[in-house]
Amino acid sequence: MKVWPRASNAALVQATFKQQPEDFQVIEQLDVADEGAGEHQWLWIRKRGANTRYVAEQLAKFAGVSARQVSFSGMKDRQALTWQWFSIQLPGQPLLDWQGLQHSEFAVEQAIQRSKKLPTGLHKANTFVIRLRDVAAPEAFVERATAVAQQGVPNYFGEQRFGHGGNNFQRASDWLLNGQKRIKKAQRSLWLSTIRSYLFNDVVAARLGLGTNTLLAGDCVRLAGSRSQFSVEQWGAEEQARLAAGDIALTAPLPGSGSWGSDAEALAFEQQALEPHKALLEGLADAGVRADRRVLWLRPEAFTATAEGSDVVLTFRLPSGAFATTFLDELITTENNQHDEHTTE
Structure with missing residues (x-):
């Protein structure tokens, strides 16, 4: 795979990345209101270890419709803990008992009704909470990460x-x-x-x-x-x-x-x-x-970096379509990177 040049020649720091899904959290930034009626049921879903399309298929199966009836704004990583909206078109039906959908890899945390479906690309940003483990000199790494975030x-x-x-x-x-x-x-x-x-x-x-x-x-x-x-x-x-x-x-x-x-x-x-x-x-x-x-x-927005023992927790917001791993590639080297979907969008 081709490797494109980094912005800096500074040495990369060895760290453990994505040791478990909770180490890479993604929260879709999209505020929506419950209209109380409508043929599209919108679901705020937390998923862990599942890819976006798989969750869409399971929602369709539960509702007894084709997966084509399910929409989402963007893909989220599989090896992660993520939150995002889905919508499913169910004309003439009341809000389903989504709490009855029990699955080991995802959960419906909120269900609302709206008149229109969730279009692709509606959300404008994602918030990331990333825990890097076994970081050498974590305090120095915090300074370096903060500087890189400011420079872009x-x-x-x-x-x-x-x-x-x-x-x-x-x-x-x-x-x-x-x-x-x-x-x-x-x-x-x-x-x-x-x-x-x-x-x-x-x-x-x-x-x-x-x-x-x-x-x-x-x-x-x-x-x-x-x-x-x-x-x-x-x-x-x-x-x-x-x-x-x-x-x-x-x-x-x-x-x-x-x-x-x-x-x-x-x-x-x-x-x-x-x-x-x-x-x-x-x-x-x-x-x-x-x-x-x-x-x-x-340039990541709302950036914070905190050392917790030998770990460093990074929190920041990126526009939809941007890659958190692109930012991390300027900071760390690791053998544990796992990229399961073509992007977090």
Whole structure:
């Protein structure tokens, strides 16, 4: 599996990660109100050691409907303790006795009714509570982790997006370049996303090689807290101040058809970085994938780090689609990483 460069050359600290599911907790950040009626039953679920799709299948089985009737906003890791919303479409039915659904790997903690289903990507963030065990010099590690959180890290897609040893990326590339054999819609979406994620990481790595403070004419930036974006023709004092304040953020391309959003020097740089993947770029465009952007730099919010004996507990919030392991990769080395779903989104 390809390893993209880190932001820092500082030595990584040995730690034990995910010794048990409780060491990696994920809480989906999504506030919803109980409408008291509606054909969609929304369920706040705690799961431990189960993947998201499996839970969806079990909910459907309990309700006696197809798994297609179950929705969730994003995937959550299997080897973790997680909380997230699901919805299930049950027209004309009262709220089921969800407390009667007993399972060793998950539990329904709240059930409400709403008029609309839970769409994919509705939540905007996840909160993580991560316990690292057997950390050498934990107090020094707390200082280092806090500094890295303040500086930020490259917003790489995590290695779990690409499958064991990068196998998903290789299979996806072979499929795209060799006729796009008919496959299920979900598999097609996953493979196209895998390819774009890999290409995004390549551009981020190339950008890192320029230096974290290097700005390019035509950079595409995104307004904080929104999907609105624009290209910066020239970086003046005002634009640099907005970037430093976090009002705007640099982005890198998720390639596809149409405009990449960048211009001039920045566009030329991105195209050059992806020149070795020209066939994949053409394949993505032919597959009808529209180009998009993703924020280039990741800064955890509400970050805290606390030493507890030889353990360190990290708490922070990341936007949906970002990988906690990307942040951890700047800090620790471990043989215990377990990535079971392609992302925590």
